[in-house]
Amino acid sequence: MAESFSTVLVSIVILVTSIFVRVSHSVAPLFTGLPISLSVGENENTNRILYTLTVTDPNGDSFTCSVTIDTGSFFQIIRDPETAEWKIWTNSPSFNVNTANSYNITVTCTDAYSASTTGIIYVNVLAGDAIKFSNLPTTVSKTALNTEASTQIFDVNAVDDSGDILTYYMTVSPSTVTSFQIDASTGIVTTTRELKYETQGTTTLLIRATDGRINVTEKLVVTLTNMNTVPMITNLPTTKTVSESTAGGTTLFTLSTYDPDSGATKTTAFSLVSAASASHFTLDSNGNFKLATGKSLDYETTTFYNVSFTVNDGMATGGPYFLLLYVENDNEPCSFGNTMYYASTDEGAAGSASMSPGFKVSDPDAGATWTYHLYNANNSDRFTIDSSTGSPMGFAVNYDVDNNAMPSKAILTVLCKDNGGTTGVIKSGSTQITITINDVNDNYPTFSASSYTIYADQYDDPGTVLGSLTVTDADSGSNALFTCTATSTSTNSATYSVNSDCSIYLAKTISFDYGTIVTYIVKAVDQGTTPLTGTTTLNVVYRLYGTTTVTTTTTTQYNFFSRAENIAVFSLLLITALVLIAFLLYICVECCWGSLYCCNACNGGYKVFSRGCECCRSVNRPSSLRKVIPHTPETPLTPAQSIKSIPYKEDNIPPPQPYRSIRYHNGTPAHNGWL
Ligand SMILES: *[C@@H]1O[C@H](CO)[C@@H](O)[C@H](O)[C@H]1NC(C)=O
Ligand SMILES: *[C@@H]1O[C@H](CO)[C@@H](O)[C@H](O)[C@H]1NC(C)=O
Ligand SMILES: [Ca+2]
Ligand SMILES: [Ca+2]
DSSP, rough: OHHHHHHHHHHHHHHHHHHHHHHOOOOOOEEESSSEEEEETTTTOOOOOOEEEEEEEEOOOOOEEEEEESSSEEEEEEEEEETTEEEEEEOOOOOOOOTTTTEEEEEEEEETOOOOEEEEEEEEEEEEEEEEESSSEEEEEEEEEOOOOOOOEEEEEEEEEOOOOEEEEEEESSSTTEEEEEEEOOOOOEESSOOOOOOOEEEEEEEEEEEESSSEEEEEEEEEESOOOEEOOOOOOEEEEETTTTTTTTTTEEEEOOOOSSSOEEEEEEEEEESSGGGGEEEEETTTEEETTOOOOOTTSEEEEEEEEEEOSSOOOOOOOOEEEEEEEEOOOOOOOOSEEEEEEEEETTOOEEEOOOEEEEEESOOOEEEEEOOSSSGGGGGGOOOTOOOOOOESOOOOOOGGGGEEEEEEEEEEOOTTTTTOOOOOEEEEEEEEEEEEOOOOEEEESSSEEEETTTOOOTTOEEEEEEEEEOSSSGGGOOEEEEEETTTGGGGGOOOOEEEEEEEOOOSOOTTTTEEEEEEEOOOOSSSOEEEEEEEEEEEEOSSSSSOOOOOOOOGGGGSHHHHHHHHHHHHHHHHHHHHHHHHHHHHHHHOOOOHHHHTTTTGGOOOOOHHHHHHHHGGGGEEEEOOOSSSSSOOOHHHHHOOOOSSSSOOOOOOOBBBOTTOOBOOOOOO
């Protein structure tokens, strides 16, 4: 069942196909201009062309034509081997109007598929009439390089038996030849231009003479000798391939031309068959075909150019010759959309990556891929970049802008590198990125000491600044700005006050005893979004100050210990002094318990040991002379304090000048730096 169904289906398909084939070739040849009536002279007795049919086959099929005549055989149809036209000729006629004065010629044209068309031509025979050429058909020969324009080639002669005036017409084969013309009334054929320009060696002129009723046609063949040789381009290949990275101005091809004629001046020219502008290329007088300066080739836009070349010698043009110029795909670099990108991030730890620079990269090559890299400059090794997408970017090191450890702005060069495309030669593009690294409040305000002791004395009036605490914060901007505040549980804490700038001043007149210590907890709080706090202890000691020490010496506000070299010199002096003291003590001990050396020395007159010598002799010396009272501060001393606080209270010896703020009587601090 299924088998017979498919057989039916196949049969139908074959049937439909054959119908289609039949239909597609069933269109018969087509006449243009039939039916028509012609005239022929009764006296015509030669084979002569009466009419040229215009027949075409719409399908392009080959076809043949034949005639049937209602009476006799005075007509025939012949296919012109030169032009492939079908022509009605007379066929050795001997007309007699008394027998027949008209004929019906039936023309049938049949194509290769047997489709045919029929047309009828009516022929009238004119009594006692005929037109006859007396000198056609014939062939004339001309020397092309010597024949000027308007030169007579031939004078056509024809006679009309009934004495009518004849008119001459001409058609040219091949029809492209334009070098000849005929004078309608005289039948004189002349040149329209110098024949050196003519490239057709043999031309057939179909000359027609008519009296208005009868038309007769004969051939005049013109052959040329000594013709100009059409110049040639001899070396043009049909294709040539050039790289799309070819620079503007490069010669792509140099034309060679040939012309055997002596003194020929050849001019080459080109045009582009494809739509591209001809200004893309140039051709110089030496035949150098170049990519125009400033122009480039782009495989992605145009893969080939069809270029047509001609060469002209002033008379004839050789060509066109076609060159197919193929553009070879080259690997072109990737490129960034912008020349500068911007990103910002907080300072952060190695490995953190939060920047999205938004790089836009393109590559003209189909299927191109690329990776991202940092060009090694401007400390780029501190940063990371995602190599496949360019984002995120981050830090390769612990990035810290505190104390200007690392810059808060970096300009880096970013590269894209493609995969080498079809050539394997990797190409890269570049851009720059400005990275702003923001400070994070990650440093506490730090006091220069964990505790401070400063002094007030009887000369200090309310408002007097007693000293200042040194605070540092390694951050920047508002993260490094801080405010001091103080709290205290001491009874007299209202006597002194700590300014927001961390200076300490006397707030009111002191109403307690010398030696009273007021203790504060001082805090410095920075202005970070999440504020950080540093803490220290401040002791303010009220003490009696000597009466004779005030001078008007001008001192500068110079902080000796803020300089490292000063600290070093100072430490050296301190160590030397200690060694000296130890040595003296040793001498003393030696003198007291058993050595005669010091006494000898004493005898020798070394005054410095005189006391020691005395000790050797007498144990009942006044004790006050060598009494040393140690200083016992209530709080641990800072290194600086230990040299600044010199004991003076037990003996009635005037106090030594301490290293401390030297003040004017009006209370202006002359030294309020390091304490
Ligand atoms: C180049 O142009 C000429 C003229 O139009 C044409 O005959 C030829 O086929 C073209 N060649 C190609 C490859 O397109
Ligand atoms: C390095 O930084 C400077 C500015 O600080 C910039 O002008 C320069 O182009 C940068 N170099 C590279 C290779 O990116
Ligand atoms: Ca910071
Ligand atoms: Ca801070």
